[in-house]
Amino acid sequence: MARLGSRGVSGPIPASAGIGFRSVHHHALDAERPAVGWIEAHTENYFHEGGAAGRALERARANYPLSLHGVGLGLGSAEGVDREHLTRVKHAIARFEPALVSEHACWGRAGGEFFNDLLPLPYTDEAVELLARQVGEAQDFLGVQLLIENVSAYVTFEHSPLKEWEFLSAVSANSGCGLLLDVNNVYVSSKNLGFDAQAFIDGLPPGRVGEIHLAGHAQSGALLIDDHGSQVCEAVWELYRYAVNRFGALPTLIEWDTHIPALSTLVAESRRADVILGEVRGLAA
Amino acid sequence: MASLREMQGAFAAALRDPSVACAVLPPENLSVYRNNSAVSFRMALESSFPVVRRRVGDDYFRQLSVQYRERYPSRSGDLHWIGRDFPAFLLEELHGSEYAWLADLARLEWSRAQAAIAKVETSLPADVLGRFAADQLERLVFGLQPSLRLVASDFPIFSVWLANQHENASPVDQSLGSECGMVRMRSDVLEVRPLEAHLFSYLCALQAGAPLGEAVSAAGLDQTTLVSALGFVFTEGLVSSLR
Numbered sequence A: 001m002a003r004l005g006s007r008g009v010s011g012p013i014p015a016s017a018g019i020g021f022r023s024v025h026h027h028a029l030d031a032e033r034p035a036v037g038w039i040e041a042h043t044e045n046y047f048h049e050g051g052a053a054g055r056a057l058e059r060a061r062a063n064y065p066l067s068l069h070g071v072g073l074g075l076g077s078a079e080g081v082d083r084e085h086l087t088r089v090k091h092a093i094a095r096f097e098p099a100l101v102s103e104h105a106c107w108g109r110a111g112g113e114f115f116n117d118l119l120p121l122p123y124t125d126e127a128v129e130l131l132a133r134q135v136g137e138a139q140d141f142l143g144v145q146l147l148i149e150n151v152s153a154y155v156t157f158e159h160s161p162l163k164e165w166e167f168l169s170a171v172s173a174n175s176g177c178g179l180l181l182d183v184n185n186v187y188v189s190s191k192n193l194g195f196d197a198q199a200f201i202d203g204l205p206p207g208r209v210g211e212i213h214l215a216g217h218a219q220s221g222a223l224l225i226d227d228h229g230s231q232v233c234e235a236v237w238e239l240y241r242y243a244v245n246r247f248g249a250l251p252t253l254i255e256w257d258t259h260i261p262a263l264s265t266l267v268a269e270s271r272r273a274d275v276i277l278g279e280v281r282g283l284a285a
Numbered sequence B: 001m002a003s004l005r006e007m008q009g010a011f012a013a014a015l016r017d018p019s020v021a022c023a024v025l026p027p028e029n030l031s032v033y034r035n036n037s038a039v040s041f042r043m044a045l046e047s048s049f050p051v052v053r054r055r056v057g058d059d060y061f062r063q064l065s066v067q068y069r070e071r072y073p074s075r076s077g078d079l080h081w082i083g084r085d086f087p088a089f090l091l092e093e094l095h096g097s098e099y100a101w102l103a104d105l106a107r108l109e110w111s112r113a114q115a116a117i118a119k120v121e122t123s124l125p126a127d128v129l130g131r132f133a134a135d136q137l138e139r140l141v142f143g144l145q146p147s148l149r150l151v152a153s154d155f156p157i158f159s160v161w162l163a164n165q166h167e168n169a170s171p172v173d174q175s176l177g178s179e180c181g182m183v184r185m186r187s188d189v190l191e192v193r194p195l196e197a198h199l200f201s202y203l204c205a206l207q208a209g210a211p212l213g214e215a216v217s218a219a220g221l222d223q224t225t226l227v228s229a230l231g232f233v234f235t236e237g238l239v240s241s242l243r
Helices: A023-032 A052-061 A083-096 A125-142 A164-175 A183-193 A197-203 A234-247 A263-284 B004-016 B027-048 B050-056 B058-071 B079-083 B086-094 B101-115 B126-131 B157-163 B197-207 B212-219 B223-235
Strands: A003-005 A008-010 A017-020 A039-042 A066-069 A100-104 A107-110 A113-119 A147-149 A178-182 A209-214 A218-220 A223-225 A252-254 B142-144 B149-153 B179-186 B189-194 B239-242
Touching: A017 A263, A023 A052, A023 A263, A052 A066, A052 A083, A066 A083, A083 A125, A100 A125, A100 A209, A107 B004, A113 B004, A113 B027, A125 A164, A125 B004, A147 A164, A147 A209, A164 A178, A164 A197, A178 A183, A183 A197, A183 A209, A183 A223, A183 A234, A197 A234, A209 A234, A223 B027, A234 A263, A252 A263, B004 B027, B027 B050, B027 B058, B027 B079, B027 B101, B050 B058, B050 B101, B050 B157, B058 B086, B079 B101, B086 B101, B101 B149, B101 B157, B101 B179, B101 B189, B126 B223, B142 B197, B149 B197, B157 B179, B157 B189, B179 B197, B197 B212, B197 B223, B212 B223
Parallel strands: A017 A039, A017 A252, A039 A066, A066 A100, A100 A147, A147 A178, A178 A209, A209 A252
Antiparallel strands: A003 A008, A107 A113, A218 A223, B142 B239, B149 B179, B179 B189
16 A cells, blocks of 8 residues: 655555656646656656755645656666666665666767767677676665666567577576566567567566557557657557456556647546456456 | 777767667667757757857757867766856857957846856845944855856846847847846746846845945945845845855
8 A cells, every 4th residue: 555655645656557757747647646656756766955856746746656767878878887877876866765677778878978879788698797787786776676677679689599588587587676667668579679578578587577558559560669759559458468367466657758749638548458457457356 | 899988988889879870679770869869969059059059040059060070079868967068168259350249249138047056045034234333234144045146248148138128020230239137036927137237246246245335335335225235135035154
């Protein structure tokens, strides 16, 4: 049961649907207080002590459990993790007291340049070792377990002997991190790179997945682009149902980051996820 | 077999230069990543410099973003910092040209971006001055709000900024000449405001840590302007500490 803590609603994120916390919805979320289970905010948007965004999140935090989702650490960067960035994540955790903290299985910088994108890793033993080590160090520094998310991919490395799900399972086992399963990313990558999306789900260890993401994508020629700019498609809903049947009811986020619609549209999408979670709970009861 | 560091270095090189080979399949899909990072960079720049973008137009702003990124690539995983060197870049590009004012306009907009994330402290009311004897007043040092940014230019950049809060605004007459002013956050609203020169000098001195008496002298305030300048910092909520 969630309770009101020093920063607002505390306790674990419920196994229900949540929505992304976006600036265009700050006022509506305050005024309408829709019945969504929780909210997720991009950690980097709350790195600074001042600013209207931080104060808006503090207000929202009083009403909803919070997950902080990072996009900029690049934990798989062979050049290492930016300590200053990590310190800012730690400050954000102390300020907002999130119930979940997540990042991505990716890298982001080389030669001192940050690409500000979620770049893919080769699925090798060396990359398992590096990502697991840097995730472990980040967890020790932050004092929380991280959930690590699979990213959408448009290329594979010529030398990449492991399957992506083998890679993620090994990183989780070696670092102690949980996994954030982005079902849309699985679908997008499976179509772009030609693998079986259900095999991906089947290949992840039950008990390690702590959160699910759902989002829309766009078609660009033969490629699917993970743009978080539309409703979740039917094929992704079906894959979500398959995942929930395997992993059980889990906190599920509706992500919508471009062409952001009215808050009511996000809430309607979250209701659909809640229906599926309810059906799975009913079957399990 | 290439190491992970070598693979990432080759990937990065291929993102910077499409003619560089990289051991991925299919290589043509690298364009998605190339486009993603360029668009993220440009959108972050547009977010910090909306009026520069309006004045130069989308096409030239896109071109500037590409050139700026080549010279000043992102050095942070936090997109907020992407614009840090943009005013300096524009100065390098435009110094001596008829568009040199764009560098100062960018400096104003970067001040605004910085003010937006600065801590806001509780403002002190003017009656705190009553705690001090008259002969102590000139030695008082005011702590000003951390979000306060003071900007001066040889060009009318405040007029340009204020006139361009919507698309397709008419150009501002550059013969209006130099302007100075302040940027600060108040009640979750960013304020951009031109100031008279004496008030600007007074605020600059106070912000630099000068005691009140020195700030008044530095700004050349007379008895009349002193009263209004002293009142200004309190009525505008700019003073957050006194010592």
